[in-house]
Amino acid sequence: MKAHCNVPTATNATYYLRYSLEYAEIVPENRPLYLAACCDASGSLEHMGNVEYDVPICDPTTHPGCVHTLSTRQRLDNGSIPLFTYREHAPEPEREVELVYAVGHQHRGGLGIQLYDDASGDLLCASVPEYGSGIEAGNEDGYVISMSTCTFDPPRRMRTTDIVRIVALYNNTQPHTGVMSLMYMALSDFPLEKLATVNTSQTVSGNNSSWGLLLFGVLAGVAACALVMTVMTRWKHRSGYTPLQAQTN
Incomplete structure (x- = not known):
């Protein structure tokens, strides 16, 4: 005897996205920015990351507080393991750059992502998620709706081969699959x-x-x-x- 389940008839749904663009006139003082090749917390000095990773559930008896930590060391922007091209290639020549802006990207359960200068141990940026508390669009309860940002004024002067350390934190009271911990960094070549x-x-x-x-x-x-x-x-x-x-x- 075969069991039959009533399956609701599929319906089509239409979704709309609304976004705003801000722009200003180009002036000689404007300098182009680009995203650094790093950093994906699931990567390393030798391999580009998988972008997504799984966070297992914690055992509160051995890990009170249930905070999952993932740490990695990567070069700032040598081009050999670029985050945004998903392919490896020969390292580019070392050059001087200026770090202008940084912001993290995490999913539900994220507690923050930190960027350190690996040589000095200086904390360069701590990007923390803000969670929604309502039902309206852009404020969904329990979901990440924004991440705090870091602006460097004046820009921080670095070399593309400098090693930075990424530390990503997730609450793992419950398991999470397919999470991300990315640090987007806007660079400008040193004039x-x-x-x-x-x-x-x-x-x-x-x-x-x-x-x-x-x-x-x-x-x-x-x-x-x-x-x-x-x-x-x-x-x-x-x-x-x-x-x-x-x-x-």
């Missing part, structure tokens, strides 16, 4: 004119040091060198970027 200005300034300072040696003799020259070294050290601190604390909105 060549800035590099030229730095090199020119260093050349001028070197010439001033030589002139001081000729004018004041050996003793005065030693004093001049000490002064130049002090000035150069302070100048480098001013021309560099001060490490930023995490900024979340």
Whole structure:
């Protein structure tokens, strides 16, 4: 005897999406931004990530609080394991870039994703999800409706081969399948004119040091060198970027 279940007749549904675009006139000061090749928390230094991964249910007796942690180390943007092309290729030449903006992407159950400078241990960005509390569109109860962002002003100067560390947190009181922990980072190539200005300034300072040696003799020259070294050290601190604390909105 075969059991028969009543299946409702399939119906067609129409859905509409509404979005807004903001734009402004292009001016010479505008600089193009692009997304860094990293970072997918399911990836590594050797392999590009799977984008999605599963979070198993926790055992509260061994993991009180039930927080699942996934951590990875990846190069900022060497191009060999790009997140957005889903194919590996030869690494690109190292270059200087500026980190302008970062924001995480997580699914339901996410507790936040953190970006660290692996060499210094500095926390660069902590992106935390906001959950909805209603029934209207854009505020769905229990679902991630936005992630906090980090803006770097001035931009943080880095190299594409710098290693960053990603730490992703999920509540695993219940299991989750197909979750994501991505960190989107907007980069801009460091302007060549800035590099030229730095090199020119260093050349001028070197010439001033030589002139001081000729004018004041050996003793005065030693004093001049000490002064130049002090000035150069302070100048480098001013021309560099001060490490930023995490900024979340």
